[in-house]
Amino acid sequence: MAFFKSLTALSKLRSRVGQQSNLSNSVRWLQMQSSSDLDLQSHLRELIPEQQDRLKKFKAEHGKVQLGNITVDMVLGGMRGMTGLLWETSLLDPDEGIRFRGLSIPECQKLLPAAKPDGEPLPEGLLWLLLTGKVPSKEQVDALSRELQSRATVPDYVYKAIDALPITSHPMTQFATGVMGLQVQSEFQKAYEKGIHKSKYWEPTYEDSLNLIAQVPLVASYVYRRIYKDGHIIPKDDSLDYGGNFSHMLGFDSPQMQELMRLYVTIHSDHEGGNVSAHTGHLVASALSDPYLSFAAALNGLAGPLHGLANQEVLLWIKSVVEECGENITKDQLKDYVWKTLNSGKVVPGFGHGVLRKTDPRYTCQREFALKHLPDDPLFQLVSKLYEVVPPILTELGKVKNPWPNVDAHSGVLLNYFGLTEARYFTVLFGVSRSLGICSQLIWDRALGLPLERPKSVTMQWLEDYCKKAT
Numbered sequence: 001m002a003f004f005k006s007l008t009a010l011s012k013l014r015s016r017v018g019q020q021s022n023l024s025n026s027v028r029w030l031q032m033q034s035s036s037d038l039d040l041q042s043h044l045r046e047l048i049p050e051q052q053d054r055l056k057k058f059k060a061e062h063g064k065v066q067l068g069n070i071t072v073d074m075v076l077g078g079m080r081g082m083t084g085l086l087w088e089t090s091l092l093d094p095d096e097g098i099r100f101r102g103l104s105i106p107e108c109q110k111l112l113p114a115a116k117p118d119g120e121p122l123p124e125g126l127l128w129l130l131l132t133g134k135v136p137s138k139e140q141v142d143a144l145s146r147e148l149q150s151r152a153t154v155p156d157y158v159y160k161a162i163d164a165l166p167i168t169s170h171p172m173t174q175f176a177t178g179v180m181g182l183q184v185q186s187e188f189q190k191a192y193e194k195g196i197h198k199s200k201y202w203e204p205t206y207e208d209s210l211n212l213i214a215q216v217p218l219v220a221s222y223v224y225r226r227i228y229k230d231g232h233i234i235p236k237d238d239s240l241d242y243g244g245n246f247s248h249m250l251g252f253d254s255p256q257m258q259e260l261m262r263l264y265v266t267i268h269s270d271h272e273g274g275n276v277s278a279h280t281g282h283l284v285a286s287a288l289s290d291p292y293l294s295f296a297a298a299l300n301g302l303a304g305p306l307h308g309l310a311n312q313e314v315l316l317w318i319k320s321v322v323e324e325c326g327e328n329i330t331k332d333q334l335k336d337y338v339w340k341t342l343n344s345g346k347v348v349p350g351f352g353h354g355v356l357r358k359t360d361p362r363y364t365c366q367r368e369f370a371l372k373h374l375p376d377d378p379l380f381q382l383v384s385k386l387y388e389v390v391p392p393i394l395t396e397l398g399k400v401k402n403p404w405p406n407v408d409a410h411s412g413v414l415l416n417y418f419g420l421t422e423a424r425y426f427t428v429l430f431g432v433s434r435s436l437g438i439c440s441q442l443i444w445d446r447a448l449g450l451p452l453e454r455p456k457s458v459t460m461q462w463l464e465d466y467c468k469k470a471t
Contacts, residue, residue: 041206209443252418268433322379322382
């Protein structure tokens with residue numbers, strides 16, 4: 001079966017990575033960091049001038065090179081397939097999936113420091129990788145974890161702003177409101193009003209970004225406890241890492257749930273720059289809006305049903321299958337239910353992707369986690385059956401370019417197993433994760449002096465007239 005072949009291929013890849021004795025010799029930019037310098041910002045100070053010169057030289061030499069042709073289909077089809085954005089932190093390949101600074105998910109799981117032997121990668125390690133392009137040492141990750149802990153304070157007025165909303169407000173509405181409340185303390189806004197030189201824009205952007213990354217788990221957990229746990233708030237535990245502490249503040253202290261949260265935050269952190277939330281964050285920041293304003297805008301995009309809200313729809317749909325057919329549903333019954341969903345004009349949530357053309361590696365690593373920690377869970381077994389049933393049906397329809405499962409097809413079942421059953425909240429978890437990728441790129445946007453984004457738009461009449469002349 002294709003799925004199990006892909007698992008075998010990933011296992012072989014991990015084995016190959018493990019056998020490499022010196023990765024820095026085989027990949028020019030990938031370096032295992034020494035522990036001599038634990039300060040992330042000092043590494044950026046060294047890297048930024050080099051990358052500024054690189055961009056300046058590249059633009060001067062190749063600025064007029066064409067990257068492809070723009071078709072009417074692209075203009076009318078959401079700019080799909082149109083190359084038009086610089087995004088340094090990750091790159092999405094239709095067949096391989098996401099690579100964070102050149103590293104695949106299995107490679108990140110192998111190379112990035114973990115909280116325990118053979119554990120999931122620490123999100124702090126991925127943040128270091130996204131910002132520097134280098135794999136950090138455990139000492140550097142621990143130092144970054146302590147720095148984020150020291151920045152993890154939220155003013156009372158932020159909580160009061162959230163409390164002003166009805167408790168029935170969607171969790172994403174409350175979360176985005178909290179992030180907007182945090183904007184009051186923006187260092188970038190203060191520096192800009194004082195007349196900071198544009199060459200220094202990245203410095204207050206860095207401060208805002210790390211503050212924001214540190215603060216969002218507190219805001220997100222407050223929203224969760226306010227809505228679902230009668231407002232009983234759990235304070236942070238500075239002895240825990242980023243993912244472990246987030247799990248703790250939500251109210252889940254099992255080692256397995258903490259490991260899941262580390263994996264979840266890591267794999268959801270970035271997915272190149274063209275998706276709605278990432279592009280929104282970049283677009284708003286290109287107007288020199290500070291990271292808080294930019295990330296709040298990104299969250300509002302993430303809240304859409306065609307983007308981040310899809311992860312809640314998957315679990316709700318799976319539970320509807322169980323309610324109607326039972327946990328021991330056969331494959332034939334499942335096929336009938338899938339067809340019933342499609343014939344009603346709906347989609348099967350968790351399948352398909354705007355760029356990917358094969359099974360999402362983020363799905364695969366979550367499946368591996370489930371096989372390790374919850375192999376007998378009925379909902380996990382149902383997800384496995386869906387993998388076998390849904391792609392052939394979507395292929396038969398002939399309207400879907402990618403019939404394979406994406407990241408959302410699996411995450412809800414894992415969270416549900418460990419007790420986080422409130423599907424409406426799932427997109428908030430996605431939002432916390434996405435802060436790492438969006439903020440990392442925003443720092444580089446300001447460091448590289450990227451300009452205001454302003455594409456050209458046209459009317460239907462303009463397109464019609466242009467096409468008549470072209471033919």
